Amino acid sequence: MKKPRLNWAAEPWSDDELLECAMAVPETEDTYSFTFRAPSGAWFDYQPGQFITLDLPVDPARGPKGNIQRTYTISSSPSRPLSISVTVKAQPASIGTRWMLDNLKPGMRIKAYGPAGIFSSHRHPARKYLFISAGSGITPMMSMTTWAWDSGEMPDIVFVHAARRPSDIIFRERLQHFANRVPGLQLRLTVEEPDPFRAWPGYMGRLNQIMLGLMAPDYLEREVFCCGPEPFMQSVRDLLNALGYDMDHYHQESFGAPVATEADAPVIDDVVPDEDARSQIRFAASDVVAACAETDTVLAVAKRAGLNIPSGCTFGLCGTCKVRKLSGEVHMVHNGGISDEDIAEGWILACCSNPMGRVEIDV
Template identity: 80%
Template sequence: MTRTRTNWAVEPWDDSEMLECTQIVPETADTWTFTFRSPSGAWFDYQPGQFITLDLPVDPSKGQAGNVQRTYTLSSSPSRPLSISVTAKAQATSIATRWMMDNLKPGMKIRAYGPSGIFSSHRHPARKYLFISAGSGITPMMSMTTWAWDSGEDHDIVFVHAARRPSDIIFRQRLEQFAHRSPGLQLRFTVEEPEPFKTWHGYQGRLSQIMLGLMASDYLEREVFCCGPEPFMQAVRDMLIALGYDMDHYHQESFGAPVESEAESPEMDDVIPDEESRAQISFTTSGVTTGCAETDTVLAVAKRAGLNIPSGCTFGLCGTCKIKKVSGEVHMVHNGGISDEDIEDGWILACCSNPMGKIAVEV
């Protein structure tokens, strides 16, 4: 039998060479994976979780002058170096991603720059990992998980992903195939709502402290990587801070504004109640005003003052202690016991609300 040897370039790819699209795969109804190769056969060398910038010739009729540059996280892994892939979700206002879905075809060549970025498990080696993502924020987690799988080592990863419906979970089948053969990979999916007429056995509802504790009871021991919409990542940070997690082991990537270096990393302006900072609560109905620390909850201060606020679970789940805030600001980390609409209307849960300065409540 005659064997044919393919001549591959030994140097890694650099952005002086345009990429050729080789494959396009729909992942969900609005999310596609685009795979590229180097025409010279050069290999791709990067860290799992990094991103590239694509230079796309968007139609000028879309209101853009000339090409448009957009960053996309690599959903592929450097353990498979003959090609790279990006997985993009088309939002209502998408221009570049929608152009790719409508126009990019196998055989076409696109200019790309990179890879770049600091969001990678390679930069923070750990014995245990906790990956938390939502929507298309799953892409860097997929890259890092694929690397872990291909390495042949027994990694300990809890992979938490939030989606609107089960059909919106990107890479679900591939991740489940990994998990079926790797006891060290534990998948934890939560959805806002199940599919009509289909049974859903996973978690349902917004990710919360209670849910996180059930998904990964040893979360305090894990290196956390988080990616998703900004409000989602803020909620995750609030949860972890409230649970006493060491945030030096927390890492996040915004798919809206990925960073290339540590110097570009934005400062996290998280609200962290301080035991030394004084606050004051006025209970307007009772005519009682009392001082406290920011770390005290409204419920605890009310009880010390001899006031009764009906309560149940005391960790923001049941909603029994819902009261109206008249003025001031509180830091509230709840577990689903109050709706966004109620929060906008000024309601709070006394059991998990910390006063930030002077506040007034109807009690």
């Protein structure tokens, strides 16, 4: 294979030129970083956090009709412009990523489009950042963190990442290398379960309000960037809303559907209880009806009505106040004190559930 010639007088790469795969590096199980160069020696100009679209020949026998296009966040940083990298993890139903893992080798050339995207710290400069990611949503955060490292200025970043196991944390060693050398980068990692026979000194369990307060006590002062599966980002928005965070400083990117322009950005219409909106709770077993506001909790309304719901922590952690909802809707932001199975069966935690309209509770 003829190595690409680095031409220091070259222009920035444009998507008129094919990309040549230079390296394929394993990161975790079923996750690889693919590094590309421009055969002409062109350099890459983009914003950290942006994405690129790859044209993948998944069915070469059909010619161009056998190609599919897939977008991937760029995991490298424009501060290192001689190459560009994407880090991909194959999901159970993936086609393009699976093809890359099985077939893409150094020396192969593919068509690419971009870079593009609006998810970048460059667009929202701030003194302090809070990066929150899960799974392969870590890739734009890695790009933005590498830029901060290479900039020569001390960053102020709290980097929060959630994974299933420690061995699933992409870029863990590289991030630890950065954090070991600059106090302004604080790593906060949480996992669902430890790896067998390996001690885990970090956080355990789903990210919640209590955990976030310990990870980043000054979260209200930070510009937040979030990337991960849609349910994860929904839970992050819920907990930030519940904590009184100014959501004008919140930015998100789904690793499933990166956004190219502001016009393409989906409208986020989260449920946020309104203190001026009126609700009503009927406690069925006691035959008591109480008027309240959306911002009241079921537990607080019950106490005002003279009813006793056993409770402990009062912030959704212990699960003591679990009661069954018979009808209506509540907005619940808990801290792990109830399982998804219980929620599906109609159980709620009274201490952190806000009635949305008319609700009936078995109390």
